[in-house]
Amino acid sequence: MTDAYDVVVIGGGVMGCATLHYLAKMGVTNTLLLERDTLASGSTGRSMTILRMHYSNAITTHMAKESRDVIADFEAETGHPSGFVNTGYLFLVESGQEEALRTNVALQRSHGVDSQPFTPQQAASNWPEIDFDGVAAVAYEPDSGYADSSAVTNGFALSAREHGAEVRLGTTVTGIAIERGRAVGVETTEGRIDAGAVVLTAGPWIPEFLHSVGAPLPLSWVRHQVIKLHRPLDKIPSHMIIADTSNGISFRPDAGDLTLIGIREDPTDRDTYNQSVDPSCAAESLEYLAKRYPAFDDAGWDGGWSGLFTVTPDHHPVIDRVPGVDNLVVGAGFSGHGFKLSPTIGRALAELAVHGRSTSIDMSPLRFTRFAEDDLLQSAYGECVFA
Numbered sequence: 001m002t003d004a005y006d007v008v009v010i011g012g013g014v015m016g017c018a019t020l021h022y023l024a025k026m027g028v029t030n031t032l033l034l035e036r037d038t039l040a041s042g043s044t045g046r047s048m049t050i051l052r053m054h055y056s057n058a059i060t061t062h063m064a065k066e067s068r069d070v071i072a073d074f075e076a077e078t079g080h081p082s083g084f085v086n087t088g089y090l091f092l093v094e095s096g097q098e099e100a101l102r103t104n105v106a107l108q109r110s111h112g113v114d115s116q117p118f119t120p121q122q123a124a125s126n127w128p129e130i131d132f133d134g135v136a137a138v139a140y141e142p143d144s145g146y147a148d149s150s151a152v153t154n155g156f157a158l159s160a161r162e163h164g165a166e167v168r169l170g171t172t173v174t175g176i177a178i179e180r181g182r183a184v185g186v187e188t189t190e191g192r193i194d195a196g197a198v199v200l201t202a203g204p205w206i207p208e209f210l211h212s213v214g215a216p217l218p219l220s221w222v223r224h225q226v227i228k229l230h231r232p233l234d235k236i237p238s239h240m241i242i243a244d245t246s247n248g249i250s251f252r253p254d255a256g257d258l259t260l261i262g263i264r265e266d267p268t269d270r271d272t273y274n275q276s277v278d279p280s281c282a283a284e285s286l287e288y289l290a291k292r293y294p295a296f297d298d299a300g301w302d303g304g305w306s307g308l309f310t311v312t313p314d315h316h317p318v319i320d321r322v323p324g325v326d327n328l329v330v331g332a333g334f335s336g337h338g339f340k341l342s343p344t345i346g347r348a349l350a351e352l353a354v355h356g357r358s359t360s361i362d363m364s365p366l367r368f369t370r371f372a373e374d375d376l377l378q379s380a381y382g383e384c385v386f387a
């Protein structure tokens with residue numbers, strides 16, 4: 001085992017593992033991923049894993065479409081399954097957001113996404129099982145769905161390992177070694193490891209690393225709850241993924257009779273947040289579903305979990321080299337919607353580490369300095385995960 005690598009990746013969530021895979025695909029296999037716990041033990045393992053493509057700007061739309069196609073045909077990319085389930089996706093907006101929805105549907109279509117706008121009346125005639133009361137406009141994406149976070153993360157890692165990359169679990173990175181303004185390795189609980197380049201994909205734990213190299217980002221954390229329900233299979237064998245801007249709720253089917261509901265974005269403390277769900281949120285979810293989808297009236301609550309979104313001021317990530325430190329690349333602040341973008345982002349991080357720039361996609365809208373420059377990305381639906 002060598003302790004000098006061309007690239008060291010910090011963190012084994014979906015982003016770190018995707019980066020390792022794309023490095024291998026580029027022929028860079030003298031690589032090491034360091035994970036302090038197990039793969040997908042951070043935000044990735046708590047994800048709702050929804051893959052939808054409705055976004056307010058070109059770069060995210062492009063990444064969502066391209067990444068959805070990779071995850072839907074994951075065996076072709078990695079040789080491993082992703083657990084992709086094609087459910088279709090309905091996006092519901094409230095009064096005042098109709099024009100934004102129509103503009104975004106046109107944007108999606110210009111990127112090759114099959115996205116169709118409906119009035120609430122048209123939607124009610126297509127999907128009579130859903131109550132569109134209070135909805136002003138609807139976008140339908142037949143190709144959207146969800147995948148398995150563990151399968152995708154492990155699939156990327158396995159593919160990279162099959163090409164020679166190394167993954168070490170249970171090793172904590174304690175610092176980034178800098179010499180003359182360049183990242184030259186990492187300090188770990190097992191000692192120093194040299195690296196030609198370092199990729200920082202430590203999810204919610206990135207801020208300490210950036211502070212230590214004198215390049216902070218405005219990152220904060222919110223707690224998102226995932227409520228687990230058993231639905232009456234005789235009435236609802238399966239259903240589409242539905243997201244609603246009026247209350248920030250999304251819900252999707254899971255294995256068997258399970259339905260998962262994502263609810264709330266509450267500012268929280270990263271290290272002490274409540275990882276369970278609030279009974280009041282479960283009650284709110286049941287009440288909402290019984291109204292929006294009356295056959296859920298008989299559904300029963302069965303616990304759930306909470307996880308962290310690491311959020312930037314414009315709810316879009318930073319994918320860039322760290323200013324002032326050569327050979328240090330960061331993928332941070334996925335703001336609750338990173339899973340669906342992970343293939344394109346992993347490829348861009350790999351390119352940044354090897355070439356110093358992203359060659360397959362212009363990542364400048366997601367540059368590190370945009371907050372200091374006051375040049376934030378705009379979202380049609382306010383400051384939330386629906387960016």
Ligand SMILES: Cc1cc2nc3c(=O)[nH]c(=O)nc-3n(C[C@H](O)[C@H](O)[C@H](O)COP(=O)(O)OP(=O)(O)OC[C@H]3O[C@@H](n4cnc5c(N)ncnc54)[C@H](O)[C@@H]3O)c2cc1C
Pocket residue numbers: 010011012013014015016034035036037038039040041042043044045046047048049050051171172173174201202203204205224225226262306307308309331334335336337338339340341
């Ligand atoms: C409840 C919830 C629901 C979500 N739903 C969706 C959704 O429906 N669709 C979607 O696209 N996205 C969703 N997301 C967002 C998505 O899951 C994240 O954006 C994505 O998983 C982030 O991946 P990551 O690899 O950057 O971070 P993480 O998964 O957090 O990985 C970081 C890894 O770094 C490791 N690490 C940290 N510090 C160190 C260290 N010092 N040394 C070594 N290792 C370290 C951690 O252990 C962790 O494994 C959701 C997130 C949550 C929490």
